[in-house]
Structures are given as structure tokens and as C-alpha cells.
Amino acid sequence: MTQSKPAAFEMTRRETMQAAAVAGVCGLVPKAQAQQPALAPAPESAATLPVTTRINGEAVSIEIDPRASLLDMLRERLGLTGAKKGCDHGQCGACTVHLDGRRVASCLTLAAKVDGGEIVTIEGIADGDTLHPMQQAFIDHDALQCGYCTPGQIMAAIACVREGHAASREEIREYMSGNLCRCGAYMGIVAAIEQASAKMREG
Amino acid sequence: MRQLTYLRARTVSEAITAFTRAGADARYIAGGTTLYDLMKLGVERPMHLVDVSAIENADRVETQGDSLFFGAGALMADVAENAVVRRDYPVLAESLWKAASQQLRNMATVGGNLLQRTRCPYFRNGAGGIYPCNKREPGSGCAAIGGLDRGQAVLGTSDACTAVSPGDWPVALTALDAVVELTGTAGARSVPIAEFYLLPGAAPHREFAILPDEIVTGISVPGTLAGRHSTYHKIRDRESYAFALASAAVALTIDKGRITKAHVALGGVGTRPWRARQTEALLVGSKPTRDAVQAAARAAFADARPGHHNGFKIELGARTIADAVVIAAERNG
Secondary structure, rough: OOOOOOOOOOOOOOHHHHHHHHHHHHOOOHHHOOOOOOOOOOOOOOOEEEEEEOOEEEEEEEOOOOEEEHHHHHHOOOOOOOOOOOOOOOOOOOOOEEOOOEEEEHOOOOOHHHHHOOOEEEHHOOEOEEEEHHHHHHOOOOOOOOOOOOHHHHHHHHHHHHHHOEEEEEEEHHHHHOOOOOOOOHHHHHHHHHHHHHHHHHH | OOOOOEOOOOOOOHHHHHHHOOOOOOOEEEOOHHHHHHHHHOOOOOOOOEEEEOOOOOOOOOOOEEEEEOOOEEEHHHEEEEEEHHHHHHHHHHHHOOOOHHHOOOEEEEEEEEOOOOHHHHHHOOOOOOOOEEEOOOOOOHHHHHHHOOOOOOOOOOOOOOOOOOOHHHHHHOOOEEEEEEOOEEEEEEHHHHHHHHOOOOOOOOOOOOOOOEEEEEEEEEEEEEHHEEEEEEEOOEEEOOOOOEEEEEEEEEEEEEEEEEEEEEEEEOOOOEEOHHHHHHHHHOEEEEEEOOOHHHHHHOHHHHHHOOHHHHHHHHHHHHHHHHHHHHHHO
8 A cells, every 4th residue: 555655757646636726727818917926925015023943953034914813824924835824723633733843733832932843744754765663653653544633743742752741652652632633544544553663762 | 724924932031032022812821731622622722832841940849848830831741740649649649640541631721721711612622612611701691501511510600601720730739728939021020829820700711810911830739748748639520631520639637546637629610710718717636537627518518509410519519638648648758
């Protein structure tokens, strides 16, 4: 089922969606608009705030609307769409990222608050082509179906292990309870975290 | 959401000055897990945010000496993990780790948590004229009374409001007679937690004995050996990550197998963190067994006023107290 390496001609799901979106736009709107960058422009409000942060090891400086969430900044302004918008109210965990080494709900984190902070998202955890042990464990244990909650699950799971809250299945369940999976892949998720926990301790 | 300005304060006085200058539409923000959430729902509509979460030394926690001190900016996750708190005051640690999720506990502060707003669905989801709510729009009425009231309070309600006080940590603090430290333009003051939470009465929009310009700077808890025989027992619709249907914070002093002093406060059933004084008095002299404490537990609900769908909270609440007494007594002490 799992393919080790995609063939060169294959497109990822995201590339396919982007291509489809561009095709759709080209067919419907004047050329000038179609050439606009895919990411949302900076808000026109004069009252923007400068935010300087490090995201996945890279320095980022950006002007943001003070109302913006960290999640919207990542997705809409920086193109980091790994963190997902599920409920947008801190109830589902799909938006989980690490801020200064802690897992947080990026949907309830004001972007303004991360000025001077260090952020790691799902895009920043693999070591080149080598998956993080938690990513590999999720594949090994089929710990997903639709995959929408998976980036949040993996970021929460890595933190769960690092916090020392993965000592037993019961503890994993308790400390992962902020991440909902409506497909119900919980059995695989708990098994994946057990596997990755052992691997992360070795590493 | 209305347009905003945002300012991060480094000191308490800087925060108060910024707040005062900003005018009526200013709010302090710490972790933001309540305020920002309610801004997205249109329930809170500030135009200026003064961030108090980066105030220097605001996360100070002191566990030596005659009392505990928790700086308002300490994170819920950190206090829940504090080794002394876990050993000597499990009721406090449990009230924190049984609340929210680890993500939210990494954001929310123990000071901000005192000011968490109710989860009453009509309060949260009725902005913009969808449902009346006396808390959200004073004088507009209450859609919960006679509505879907399964989650509503049975203690401390009024004809204007039945919304449950949502917190767990404030319930544990109420059981242990905590004191809330505040600072505002008029200076610093201390408020016993029993006076900090207001009954809804005819003015349910007034919830806390804090002035608009005041900041919670810390929480003091008088030391007690009863902390060793303590627990926060929380009953929810699901096993984890849910608000309490009923909860009990219990701390006991036990001598020769009998209770000599009891601290009992309830969550999930009252319009404010609910101190169960009658239960405390009746527990004295009793053995800490489920059967022996039944009458004392039921006494907490003598004045309960159930609505249409929340009558179960009376029986559930009494059993929760009885179980909590047994759990607390079994702690090493």
C-alpha cells in the first residue's frame, strides 16, 4: 500500500489541486487578476503590526492584521497549509503547532503574540527526505483515514512524547484528548505514538 | 471582528497605563483562549488589546512557606506539573490537568482562568440577535430558562440567568480559601475568592468583583495539611477534554479514621464556584466511606432549583461529592 518513492511524473495531491485552481481561475477571470500571487495580500488596513519570528528554522518578518490568528498567518500569508483549520475555536486540535517548544492551538493564538517566538509546523519536522519517527509511525500503523486531523495529531504527539506523557496507553489517550479524529483512527494513533515514543527515546 | 490595536506590556504599570489611555473598548488579554474565542463569536468586541502575558516575573510560583503563591501569568500546564503542588495539593494539580487540553493549558494562564466566561450555549452562540441573553445583553432576557437547559446550573440561579460557572481551578481554589491579588489605577488589593465570584441575581452581566482597569496579578492559597488528603473529582459526558457536568474539590483532615475538618466546593452545578458549607459541617465526625457521607453530600443540594433537563445534576452531584471524599481519604496524607 505504501509507496517508498513517488515516480517523477506523479503529482502530489496539493499540486493537483493548485493546478486545478489555476486552470479554473484562468478560464473565468481577466488575465490581470489571474496573475495575482496565490497567497492573500497583506490587509489594506493601515493598522498592521510587524511580526518577526522563526518558522521551521527560517527567519520571517511580516506585517499582520492584529486580529489575525497564527493559523491564518501560517496558511493564508506564508503558504504553510499543513496546520489545518477544523473548528477555529481550540476544540479539535487540527491546527496544533509548536510555539517555543510547546504545543498550542494556533487558531486561538493571536499572530501578534508570536513576535520574537519560534514556531515549528508539520512542514518542519522531517530531516530532509527522512520522515520524523512520528510521521513514519503514523504510516506504519495506518493512523489516519481522511488525514485532515493528521498534521495536528502528529505535532501534538511529538510534544506528548517530549513532555513525558506517553508512558502508557491511558496517559497517551488523556494527553492526546485535545485532538479529535472524526474518522475514528484512535487505535492506530495510540499505537503509532507508542512506537514513535520508543524510537524518539533511542534517538 | 472589529479592527484592533495590540500592545504587549512589560510591567503591570505599563499595562494599566496603556489600558486607561485606550478607553472604554480596551481589554486585557493573557492566553486569549477565552477572549479571542469569544471575539470570533462576536460576544466580545474589543478595539484595543493590552497583552499582559509577557509581564516580567508574572509566572512566578512559590511553594515554600506558609502559603502558596501563583503568579497570574503562570501557565496552567506548568502549575499542573509542579512537583510540590502535585504532592501536597493534588486537588489543585488535578483541577488543572482535568481542564481543557494540553494545547490550551500551554496557552492559558492561572490568572486568566479565573475570568473564564460561561459555556452556556445561548451566551456563546446567540450574538447578533439570535438568542437573548442577560449576560451578553443586559435586560434582553434568557433563552436558557425554558430552553435546552441540560448543562445549566441548579444552584445559585436567578430568574435572569442559570449559566454555569465553567472553571475547575476556581473550584479547587474556592475549597482552599484562596485570595485573588489585583492591581489597578487605585493600587493593589486582595479579594477572598468567596467574594470574587458574584451570584447572577438581577444583573448576570456582572460576574467578577474586579474593576475594568484591574489586572489579576496573583493567587495566594493558605497552606493546609488537608491538601494531602485532597482530590478534584470531575464527571463529564466523555472521559477527557470536556466541561464538568458535576465536580467536587474535596480536602480533608482525618484523625483516627474520622473526618475532623472538610473543605468542599462544587463545579458544573452552580452559577459560581460553589462552596458547600453545609456538607462540610455534616462531614465532621463522619467516617470517609460512601455510605457514611451520603446525607452530608445530599445536603449540598438542599436548595437546588432544577430546570427541565438538568435535574440529574442533583443526584450526580451528591454522588460526585461522596466519591470525592472516598478518593481524598485514600490519599497518603
